[in-house]
Amino acid sequence: MTVGELGIRGTAIPGLLVIDLQVHGDARGWFKENWQREKMTTLGLPDFGPVQNNVSFNPQVGVTRGIHAEPWDKLVSVATGRAFGAWVDLRAGASFGTVVTVELAPDTAVFVPRGVANSYQTLEPATAYSYLVNDHWSPQARASYTYVNLADPQLAIGWPIPLADAEISDADRHHPLLADVVAMPPRRTLVLGANGQLGRALTTALPEAEAWGRDRFDVTDPGAYDTVRWADYDTVINAAAYTEVDAAETPQGRRDAWAANVTAVGRLASVATEHRLTLVHVSSDYVFDGTAPWHDEDEPVSPLGVYGQTKAAGEALVTTVPRHYLVRTSWVIGDGPNFVATMAGLAARGVTPTVVDDQYGRLTFTDELAAGIVHLLAGRPAYGTYHLTGAGPVQSWADIAADVYELCGRPRADVTPVSTATYAAGKQTAPRPQHSALSLDKIAATGFTPRPVAESLRAYLAELTRAD
CATH class of the missing domain: 2.60.120.10 (Jelly Rolls)
Structure with a gap:
């Protein structure tokens, strides 16, 4: 019966x-x-x-x-x-x-x-x-x-x-x-790498989240993982990474890049799987070789240098986590040393730089990247990989430098375009993808429309000016 x-x-x-x-x-x-x-x-x-x-x-x-x-x-x-x-x-x-x-x-x-x-x-x-x-x-x-x-x-x-x-x-x-009775609070969001450019933007965008820098939690320290009660958290956003692209080609840089971008990510993936956490991990256009003019989320990875190889390996580990958002981005600009801040400083001093004109992509400002991550966590669309950069036309680094000079009141002609081969001659540099533009169709389909780069650039330079 x-x-x-x-x-x-x-x-x-x-x-x-x-x-x-x-x-x-x-x-x-x-x-x-x-x-x-x-x-x-x-x-x-x-x-x-x-x-x-x-x-x-x-x-x-x-x-x-x-x-x-x-x-x-x-x-x-x-x-x-x-x-x-x-x-x-x-x-x-x-x-x-x-x-x-x-x-x-x-x-x-x-x-x-x-x-x-x-x-x-x-x-x-x-x-x-x-x-x-x-x-x-x-x-x-x-x-x-x-x-x-x-x-x-x-x-x-x-x-x-x-x-x-x-x-x-x-x-x-x-x-x-x-x-x-004091109500039981919900499980929390944890931001790792909180002292970096993206980490600071995430801390602003997620004021209720716990934000840990390397002084509080070193992702490369195996013992650090045993000190955390992971059951108190629902989501971990990994904004910690080794990002010294050229230094990664050196013996010590190679070891450091693999430690932060692969071994540490593997530990986070294991923790996230065991404790049923949502893992948000930020990756890079450097996982592609840049031969295609545009890259969508389904393109197979094909990294050129050590940095790109470590980011691609980290991605493979993240995709084993049942609840994951892998967010690829490019040409990140935020609170700290970066290309736009450097160009603005050169413009202020009347320097006339030579800038590469045969690498193409779009800037991503950290406040926009953080807003996109918040959007994913709020709406919880299908887990997986999403591309997230600023919107608008694809530009070369020289184009962007000229925009900065113009917005700083200097002539665009102060920026001299130069090929990557010429710029890199005699220097120890990592290979870089020629084309870094990422398709935004998938994240746009979730309801998030990235802000145009030109608009973000004006706002960023205005903030730099106020800070000075």
Whole structure:
């Protein structure tokens, strides 16, 4: 005999789901699939990645436990007996304080998202209450629990057995009322490489995020990863990278580039996968050889130099993370030393530079790049690779330098165009892609329209002038 069909129902608490289980029985007893990843995720249960299975045995009727909100997701059910379950949303937000109750029998399970408080009362002797959780219990984790009182009149939970007659621990009897509960905050966003040009822009664009520079977290230090409680985070944005393109061609530079752009990225990818984090990783036009005039997200990588090779290798590691946004960009300009700031300084001093005129691409200003990343995280379009640069015409470096000079009140003719071969003669330089223009169609389809480079350039130079 088989009872019921597998199904999943929503509740008044966002993310709290009731699962109707199939129970197969005969004269010997019954059998059920308590957790079946493929079937349940197809029906809408989050693929929450359980790592620990706990069972609480209760010999008598009326044992009442809770109400505890824990910093992980869990799937609860009964292995034997019956229980009355009550859940209270203790997450910050509009649903804070919402109550849902469900009777749990072998044919019922409940998925409880992080921050929703869980409790139950046994209705039969020898009830075994089972729960799968997606983080390991630890004393440190327990310190972040949030509690509310079982008898809070504001919750008005209809306990089948009056609490005066129930078996309750002293701790559970003395938890605070809802009015005194501090809501459990959501998992946070972490920005790594926060002291760099992009990191500073991300810190401005995401004021609620934690922002760590190399002094707080060195991505190349293997021991640093064990010091972080990753379960407290939802998203990690990796803005840390080795970007010295020419120095990467030297023996020490090659080692440093691989350490930061590949080995460290591999560790982040592993952490993100294990803890179900969204990993945002920023890559470069240097993963292409530049023979094509435009590059879209599906073009195979073909790096020329060591820097590009390390970025391409890092990309391959990032794509193993189930939840990832790989953001390729080009010619980044932000708060710190960069091409535009250098040209503006030369213009102010009356210098007439020679600038390469046979490499083509588009500038990307860090505030625009940060805005695009925020857009991806807010809208959560399909995970994968997105190109993000400034919009507008493709230019050479010499074109951009002439624009800077003109905006600084100097003649465009002060900039002398020169070929890459001529400019690099006698210098130790890395090979560079001739064409670095990235297609913006995919990110535009998500609703983000990058700002034209010319507009961003005027605003950037105006800010430089004010800073001076």
